[in-house]
Amino acid sequence: MEIKVLGPGCAKCTEAEKLMRAAVDEAGVAATIEKISDFQQIAKHGVFSTPAVIIDGQVKCVGKVPSIKEALDWVRQ
Amino acid sequence: MQPITPIQQHNQGSGPQPEPALPTLLKVKYTLIGLAGVGLWFALYRQLHAMAEYLVFSLLGMKAGSHLGEAVLFFFYDTPKVLMLLTLIVFAVGVLRSFFTPERTRKILAGKRESVGNVLAALLGIVTPFCSCSAVPLFIGFVTAGVPLGVTFSFLISAPMVNEVALVLLYGLLGWKVAAIYLSTGLLIAIFAGWTIGRLKMEDSIEDWVRELDGNAANIPDQNLTWVERFGHGKTAVRDIVGKVWIYVVAGIAVGAGIHGFVPEGFMASIMGKDVWWSVPTAVLIGIPMYSNAAGIVPVVQALLGKGAALGTVLAFMMSVIALSFPEMVILRKVLKPRLIAVFIGVVGAGIMLVGYLFNIII
Numbered sequence: 001m002e003i004k005v006l007g008p009g010c011a012k013c014t015e016a017e018k019l020m021r022a023a024v025d026e027a028g029v030a031a032t033i034e035k036i037s038d039f040q041q042i043a044k045h046g047v048f049s050t051p052a053v054i055i056d057g058q059v060k061c062v063g064k065v066p067s068i069k070e071a072l073d074w075v076r077q
Numbered sequence: 078m079q080p081i082t083p084i085q086q087h088n089q090g091s092g093p094q095p096e097p098a099l100p101t102l103l104k105v106k107y108t109l110i111g112l113a114g115v116g117l118w119f120a121l122y123r124q125l126h127a128m129a130e131y132l133v134f135s136l137l138g139m140k141a142g143s144h145l146g147e148a149v150l151f152f153f154y155d156t157p158k159v160l161m162l163l164t165l166i167v168f169a170v171g172v173l174r175s176f177f178t179p180e181r182t183r184k185i186l187a188g189k190r191e192s193v194g195n196v197l198a199a200l201l202g203i204v205t206p207f208c209s210c211s212a213v214p215l216f217i218g219f220v221t222a223g224v225p226l227g228v229t230f231s232f233l234i235s236a237p238m239v240n241e242v243a244l245v246l247l248y249g250l251l252g253w254k255v256a257a258i259y260l261s262t263g264l265l266i267a268i269f270a271g272w273t274i275g276r277l278k279m280e281d282s283i284e285d286w287v288r289e290l291d292g293n294a295a296n297i298p299d300q301n302l303t304w305v306e307r308f309g310h311g312k313t314a315v316r317d318i319v320g321k322v323w324i325y326v327v328a329g330i331a332v333g334a335g336i337h338g339f340v341p342e343g344f345m346a347s348i349m350g351k352d353v354w355w356s357v358p359t360a361v362l363i364g365i366p367m368y369s370n371a372a373g374i375v376p377v378v379q380a381l382l383g384k385g386a387a388l389g390t391v392l393a394f395m396m397s398v399i400a401l402s403f404p405e406m407v408i409l410r411k412v413l414k415p416r417l418i419a420v421f422i423g424v425v426g427a428g429i430m431l432v433g434y435l436f437n438i439i440i
Contacts, residue, residue, distance in 0.1 A: 012208050039411055042214050047214065048180075048211075048214040048219075049215060050210065050214055061297075062180070062297055
């Protein structure tokens with residue numbers, strides 16, 4: 001599973017990345033987590049409100065830190 | 078730039094199914110809890126002054142009318158008052174914002190003509206939730222979706238300037254008239270500054286890589302929130318915002334209370350009074366490198382006003398601190414060429430100065 005967390009690097013973006021790591025650990029799935037903070041890269045993903053989470057090319061959420069429950073649902077699928 | 082069609086479509090289907098409606102009993106329960114909460118809030122709010130007097134004069138044994146007694150009363154009355162107002166309004170705005178997303182706002186603005194678009198953008202700037210560090214991705218999203226440059230700027234100016242924390246503090250510490258003046262002039266500046274930037278036709282001052290992007294928006298699941306979730310948004314807003322700014326509010330009011338006692342009346346009149354013509358531009362210039370949130374600046378503003386500073390000058394200072402910030406310019410430089418940043422500062426700064434002079438003349 002390929003997880004991307006998009007955000008320029010404010011507190012919320014860091015929180016979103018931490019949360020996705022926690023979810024992956026808890027679910028015990030194999031996943032790579034990549035933090036994307038370059039504006040050009042963020043725009044190329046078609047995202048314009050951050051933080052955003054993309055899993056295997058599918059945008060899961062934008063503009064907010066997901067809840068741990070949501071995050072677990074996504075990584076367990 | 079052409080409006081892109083895919084964003085018009087991404088809302089249907091694909092999203093998670095809306096949750097089943099709440100059972101009626103649960104709905105009744107939540108409504109009752111909500112009503113009881115609001116009732117309790119009002120009951121408590123109305124008793125604040127009496128409670129503060131009891132605490133300061135009876136329990137602490139201070140003398141009514143004495144300098145120290147009045148300063149301490151001021152602190153113990155204003156602090157809970159402002160914090161309670163802040164909690165209620167931030168909660169309400171949090172719920173209101175759950176109806177808006179940057180994606181929806183972008184879609185609304187994408188097809189709009191300039192003048193109407195500027196007004197709409199300034200209003201949407203107040204209610205659209207976005208984290209301040211999202212300003213650049215948002216700018217890219219708007220521009221690539223065909224939102225006119227000037228309309229995009231109206232949004233970006235209004236969003237930080239007109240915010241609920243500033244309004245609550247102005248209302249709580251300086252009264253509803255000052256809050257209303259701030260709200261309306263803030264909106265007007267956002268509308269006219271954006272409109273002016275649009276007239277200047279500076280699309281070529283957007284960095285080239287932004288203009289080369291296609292406006293494809295990702296397929297984003299649409300949220301269909303229940304009321305319980307919307308109230309959850311309100312609660313999160315209170316936790317995030319009040320949890321962050323309360324310390325500034327308390328510190329600011331404490332400083333304000335102190336200034337009441339120690340700085341002589343009329344001290345500020347000689348430098349920030351209405352007869353000093355250079356005070357407005359100076360206030361704006363000093364405000365640009367200063368970066369503070371509304372919570373930190375309003376108590377200072379209140380103290381300045383109390384010591385003879387003119388309202389227009391003080392409003393200009395506050396707007397400049399909140400709306401024009403150096404860190405924001407540095408971030409915007411990633412998508413804007415220096416010429417456009419200079420124009421942005423110039424136009425917004427001029428608008429703020431105009432407001433400053435206007436209020437120094439009429440009040």
